[in-house]
Amino acid sequence: MIKFFAKGANFLLGKALQNKHTFIAGSLEYLHRKRAIDTNYFDYIRLSTLELISYEINKNNLKGNAAELGVYKGKFARYINKYFPDRSLYLFDTFEGFDNRDIASEKEQNFSAGSQDFSNTSVESVLQQMPFPEKCIPVKGFFPESAKKITDTFVFVSLDADLYEPIYSGLQFFYPKLAKGGHIFIHDFNNDNYKGARKAVEDFCAEQRIGFVPIPDFGGSAIITK
Numbered sequence: 001m002i003k004f005f006a007k008g009a010n011f012l013l014g015k016a017l018q019n020k021h022t023f024i025a026g027s028l029e030y031l032h033r034k035r036a037i038d039t040n041y042f043d044y045i046r047l048s049t050l051e052l053i054s055y056e057i058n059k060n061n062l063k064g065n066a067a068e069l070g071v072y073k074g075k076f077a078r079y080i081n082k083y084f085p086d087r088s089l090y091l092f093d094t095f096e097g098f099d100n101r102d103i104a105s106e107k108e109q110n111f112s113a114g115s116q117d118f119s120n121t122s123v124e125s126v127l128q129q130m131p132f133p134e135k136c137i138p139v140k141g142f143f144p145e146s147a148k149k150i151t152d153t154f155v156f157v158s159l160d161a162d163l164y165e166p167i168y169s170g171l172q173f174f175y176p177k178l179a180k181g182g183h184i185f186i187h188d189f190n191n192d193n194y195k196g197a198r199k200a201v202e203d204f205c206a207e208q209r210i211g212f213v214p215i216p217d218f219g220g221s222a223i224i225t226k
């Protein structure tokens with residue numbers, strides 16, 4: 001009887017939340033291994049997907065490092081660092097917000113206004129967020145110029161730079177360096193406020209004749225694998 005009422009309450013609450021783009025759904029009910037998911041992070045699907053992917057990469061002992069392009073305050077990067085504790089984590093950002101060259105191109109193509117301000121951060125404050133700061137390699141500056149000397153192999157990359165130019169050049173830079181079995185997350189693929197993110201993925205994947213998987217996380221990420 002209690003179970004019946006609980007199910008009913010869940011159903012009604014679920015219906016009410018749907019109007020707020022929030023869904024109650026079961027997740028991995030039949031998986032028995034313990035998973036460390038920080039429920040304080042605002043995007044369960046994004047974080048949970050990262051955890052599942054890191055599990056496969058680490059279980060299969062893939063060789064390579066991790067990276068994020070578009071770190072800002074390090075809110076997502078700290079979990080990349082947590083789930084890949086034995087790998088170097090490259091942190092690419094101007095740490096001063098969008099670059100005017102990218103904004104100009106963004107406006108010209110009507111993708112977005114590029115007006116969000118991401119300048120209130122610093123390398124030092126980001127490193128303080130990290131569980132394993134000794135594994136982090138901050139690369140401050142305009143990407144892709146900032147990455148010229150880097151020749152590593154990567155197993156996981158998060159592209160969260162919002163605008164067409166850095167996302168497209170991020171795909172050009174990282175995809176050839178991606179290990180077999182590696183993954184690239186591209187944030188904002190299904191975010192209509194940043195239309196360049198989708199276009200960058202579509203252009204790159206069409207040119208390379210490769211596929212991608214859209215996922216229903218908060219920002220509408222897409223994932224490319226090799």
Ligand SMILES: C[S@@+](CC[C@H](N)C(=O)[O-])C[C@H]1O[C@@H](n2cnc3c(N)ncnc32)[C@H](O)[C@@H]1O
Binds near residue numbers: 070073142143162166
């Ligand atoms: C949406 S924020 C990143 C959010 C972050 N991943 C998080 O989890 O909170 C976008 C970041 O991309 C950076 N960015 C955009 N274009 C860039 C470029 N060409 N070179 C370096 N950083 C860039 C901006 O400085 C900004 O910090």
